[in-house]
Amino acid sequence: MNKEYILAPSVLSADFSALGDALQFIEQKGGDWVHIDVMDGHFVPNLTFGPPVIAALRKRTSLPFDVHLMTSNPAEHFDSYIEAGADYLTFHIEAEIHAHRLISRIHEAGRKAGISLVPSTPVSSLKELLPLVDLILVMTVDPGFGGQSLIPSCLEKVRELKKLKQENDFSYIVSVDGGVNSRTLDSALSAGSDVIVTGSAFFSGNFPV
Numbered sequence: 001m002n003k004e005y006i007l008a009p010s011v012l013s014a015d016f017s018a019l020g021d022a023l024q025f026i027e028q029k030g031g032d033w034v035h036i037d038v039m040d041g042h043f044v045p046n047l048t049f050g051p052p053v054i055a056a057l058r059k060r061t062s063l064p065f066d067v068h069l070m071t072s073n074p075a076e077h078f079d080s081y082i083e084a085g086a087d088y089l090t091f092h093i094e095a096e097i098h099a100h101r102l103i104s105r106i107h108e109a110g111r112k113a114g115i116s117l118v119p120s121t122p123v124s125s126l127k128e129l130l131p132l133v134d135l136i137l138v139m140t141v142d143p144g145f146g147g148q149s150l151i152p153s154c155l156e157k158v159r160e161l162k163k164l165k166q167e168n169d170f171s172y173i174v175s176v177d178g179g180v181n182s183r184t185l186d187s188a189l190s191a192g193s194d195v196i197v198t199g200s201a202f203f204s205g206n207f208p209v
């Protein structure tokens with residue numbers, strides 16, 4: 001399939017007892033990146049992968065790792081995710097007051113820096129950071145769990161970010177994460193998403209690949 005977006009399947013919906021096989025499946029199905037959802041049981045009510053798991057997965061594929069920190073205090077532990085093999089490292093604006101500093105530190109480590117916002121956070125909260133980041137991850141569900149329904153109004157933020165990018169010549173790409181499946185993919189793409197994160201639909205065969 002010829003696609004004009006970056007497909008980033010989320011291993012959150014893979015069989016955790018066979019994560020290596022999940023990476024092969026992503027490669028076979030034409031995934032471009034591997035999206036890895038790091039949850040700390042504090043910023044979100046769920047726990048997932050830590051750096052040792054990511055380091056083990058790093059040995060099994062050369063696809064870029066798109067690591068999404070759904071964690072409180074990301075500045076305290078971001079470096080261990082870089083060491084583990086994150087290529088893109090995204091943290092939440094709601095979790096970090098000193099976002100300029102953290103973006104600089106990610107860049108100093110030679111990685112791409114992403115910022116994410118939950119559905120209730122407006123694009124205006126990112127205003128100062130737009131010239132600095134490489135990726136903006138728009139959550140279209142409340143983070144914490146796979147298999148939820150996309151909140152359509154969140155796609156307005158994608159439109160807004162694409163407009164701001166065009167008007168100001170910013171360089172970030174926009175990623176949509178949550179509830180993207182064969183039914184909602186077109187709306188995410190027509191809003192302007194450059195990256196599509198998909199978990200449950202991808203691993204259950206309800207995604208057009």
Ligand SMILES: O=C(CO)[C@@H](O)[C@H](O)COP(=O)(O)O
Pocket residue numbers: 010012013035037068141142143144145146147148177178179180197198199200201
């Ligand atoms: O970060 C998250 C959930 O918190 C997402 O990455 C989900 O993993 C996407 O899963 P689906 O909504 O596609 O099932």
